[in-house]
Amino acid sequence: MPEHKNKNFDRPGGYSTPLGSIASQRHNENYEDVTLLGDQARPHLPERKHISPTHSLSHPETSLYIGDCREVLANLPEKGAVDLIFADPPFNWDVPYENWSDDMPRSVFERFTFDWLDLCIDSLSPTGAIWVNIPDDTAAEVVLHLKRRGLIMVNWCVWHFRFGQYREGSFIMSKVHALYFVKDPVNRTWNSDAILELSDRATIYNDKRTQEKGKNKGMRVPMDVWYGKYWGRVQGNSRERRHGHHNQIPEVYLERVILACSNEGDLVLDPFAGSGTTSTVARAHGRRSISIECSEVNAASAWERISTIGMIRKNCSFGQSSAIHKKRTT
């Protein structure tokens, strides 16, 4: 018997996770029993206190707290009301951050990761989403921890860059994982129309069906591997580059996440602000935002960018083609 296509999607219009995948995650209560190395280390107990941001702006409300994100998240007045979290944490790769040791014993690092993830989950609204930017060596633990806390994975995206660090002893690293989890996969914000790109069917394969569609002719929701003109690691000669920051994320990456998973006026939070990419992009698109950063030097630089420089590549994350071949003629 021929195989039949599974058209049983959980959202009308398709292009979402098939019902089977979400249902199987939702109905597996046993994730709670999964044990990870970080469970051996003691959880951090934040001090309960009144906090206020070091910097703030209005229209839309934008604030920046300086401190350890675990302390700030635990005391946030907006607890339970955040619509979207984007987190690009320290990777424990011995980066010389100010006020932060990036060289912890593995179990302590995992415990730190679980602690801030738990506090982020508490901060999210019931319809909220969290995105985590995380490399190969910790992606599995983040996925399992979020699953054992009852969140559902909608996408496991990959940010692919072609300016990797030269090495000869192994393949050159050219990706970071972008993990998209929600509390409620049915009631979540998902604006597919805001992030469409030209489809390969239209630009390469001359497939008539894409031009016959009722709306969004020749367009598609981007695939889950992200790359392109402005998607490389932000390097020294990039117009976006903020001096002295490690691992600055390109604006187009945040623009795609923010446009897809939040609406104008929504509240976006970044617990590891770095150069301030999240709030800069959120502000450019009319979202309220909260950033947290433990380094005073980074926080000052981030605030300069958020408050006076602003977004440089607004609207560059959609409407383009990400095709990797020229138009097919035969």
Ligand SMILES: C[S@@+](CC[C@H](N)C(=O)[O-])C[C@H]1O[C@@H](n2cnc3c(N)ncnc32)[C@H](O)[C@@H]1O
């Ligand atoms: C990978 S960088 C974030 C880069 C950011 N996404 C950007 O585009 O510029 C991580 C940042 O987290 C900060 N950080 C490290 N530990 C922290 C903590 N416990 N609480 C708050 N910030 C922390 C570091 O100082 C660094 O600026």
